[in-house]
Amino acid sequence: MVTITNQAFRDETLSVDGNEYVGCTFTDVVFVYGGGALPTFTKCLFSDVALQFEGAAASTLKFLNGLAANGYPAATANIADNIRAGNV
Amino acid sequence: MTTFKNETFRNQEVVVDGNEYIDCNFVNCTLIHRGTASPDFIRCSFTSGRVQLEGDASRTTRYLSSLYAAGAGDSVEGVLKRMNKGLLPFTQRPAPCDPVATGNNNGRLAMYSAVMVAVTLFILFFFSWAGLTEPRNALDETSPAAPLRSQIPLELMPSLPAELAAEYDALRDGQLDELTSFDWVDQEAGTARIPIENAFTLLIEQQAASTAADAQEDDE
Numbered sequence: 001m002v003t004i005t006n007q008a009f010r011d012e013t014l015s016v017d018g019n020e021y022v023g024c025t026f027t028d029v030v031f032v033y034g035g036g037a038l039p040t041f042t043k044c045l046f047s048d049v050a051l052q053f054e055g056a057a058a059s060t061l062k063f064l065n066g067l068a069a070n071g072y073p074a075a076t077a078n079i080a081d082n083i084r085a086g087n088v
Numbered sequence: 089m090t091t092f093k094n095e096t097f098r099n100q101e102v103v104v105d106g107n108e109y110i111d112c113n114f115v116n117c118t119l120i121h122r123g124t125a126s127p128d129f130i131r132c133s134f135t136s137g138r139v140q141l142e143g144d145a146s147r148t149t150r151y152l153s154s155l156y157a158a159g160a161g162d163s164v165e166g167v168l169k170r171m172n173k174g175l176l177p178f179t180q181r182p183a184p185c186d187p188v189a190t191g192n193n194n195g196r197l198a199m200y201s202a203v204m205v206a207v208t209l210f211i212l213f214f215f216s217w218a219g220l221t222e223p224r225n226a227l228d229e230t231s232p233a234a235p236l237r238s239q240i241p242l243e244l245m246p247s248l249p250a251e252l253a254a255e256y257d258a259l260r261d262g263q264l265d266e267l268t269s270f271d272w273v274d275q276e277a278g279t280a281r282i283p284i285e286n287a288f289t290l291l292i293e294q295q296a297a298s299t300a301a302d303a304q305e306d307d308e
Contacts, residue, residue: 026160031155031163033151035123035147037147038147038150038154040154041154041158041159041160042158044158044159046158046159046162049160049163051152051163051167053148055144056123056143056144056145056148057144057147057148059105059121059123059124059125059145060121060123060126060145060148060149061171061176062176063104063121063126065174065176066126066129067129067174068171068173068174069129069174069175070129070130070131070132070133070174071133071134072134073172073173073174075119075137075139076139076171076172077172078138079149080168080171082149082153083149083153083168084153084156084164084168086153086157088146088149088150088152088153
């Protein structure tokens with residue numbers, strides 16, 4: 001785990017797996033998550049952050065996306081609600 | 089990868105990682121995904137049931153949830169909305185380029201171009217030379233055409249049926265007999281038939297006598 005403190009990221013692509021960000025600002029940044037160790041964000045600011053997924057993370061979203069595309073949006077809607085509520 | 093076709097899964101847990109489901113029905117099933125490999129669903133139907141994420145797959149939802157709580161809600165919301173509509177694009181970072189294939193390979197390009205030009209010139213030269221030395225507009229006299237009948241072996245020629253052959257032979261014998269024998273045609277009228285060789289001789293003698301008689305009359 002790498003801890004990054006009080007740093008400003010702009011126009012960058014960051015692999016966030018396992019990192020700890022404290023007091024950072026992200027502007028026009030792409031977060032790439034591969035499904036590894038969870039990153040943590042403490043007192044950070046986000047502006048125009050795009051999310052990109054690889055490996056297991058991409059596989060998981062592709063699975064959920066495929067369920068919705070096959071007429072099963074109820075399952076993915078439930079998961080989305082849990083993500084918003086922090087119940088995961 | 090395992091492919092399931094036209095199957096119905098009912099009241100059971102189904103680990104879907106890496107599998108392919110075509111025209112399958114899932115009734116009150118728990119679909120378990122562990123994030124190892126994405127499954128494919130083609131023309132499948134789902135009735136009730138739920139989705140359960142385990143292992144690496146569950147970390148993905150926790151990552152999104154932590155981002156949502158940390159203040160990147162807009163970014164997470166964009167992903168969730170597209171996911172719920174089945175419209176999520178899966179952009180991957182492009183693989184790094186092969187170092188061998190980078191840079192300007194002008195030397196290699198020039199070498200390949202030279203080889204192509206040389207091959208093209210050789211082909212053009214070959215056809216030009218062949219057209220000059222072996223023109224194909226001259227007739228081939230080495231095997232002149234032969235009559236068709238000489239090419240067909242006699243034993244392969246069709247033969248007449250036995251009845252027709254006998255009738256043909258009788259007809260031909262009768263015609264030859266008429267041409268080579270003496271006989272009466274109409275005895276009361278005094279008309280007779282003589283062999284054709286005798287007839288030729290007789291005609292010649294009669295013509296000669298008639299010519300001599302005409303000449304004598306002219307002299308007198």
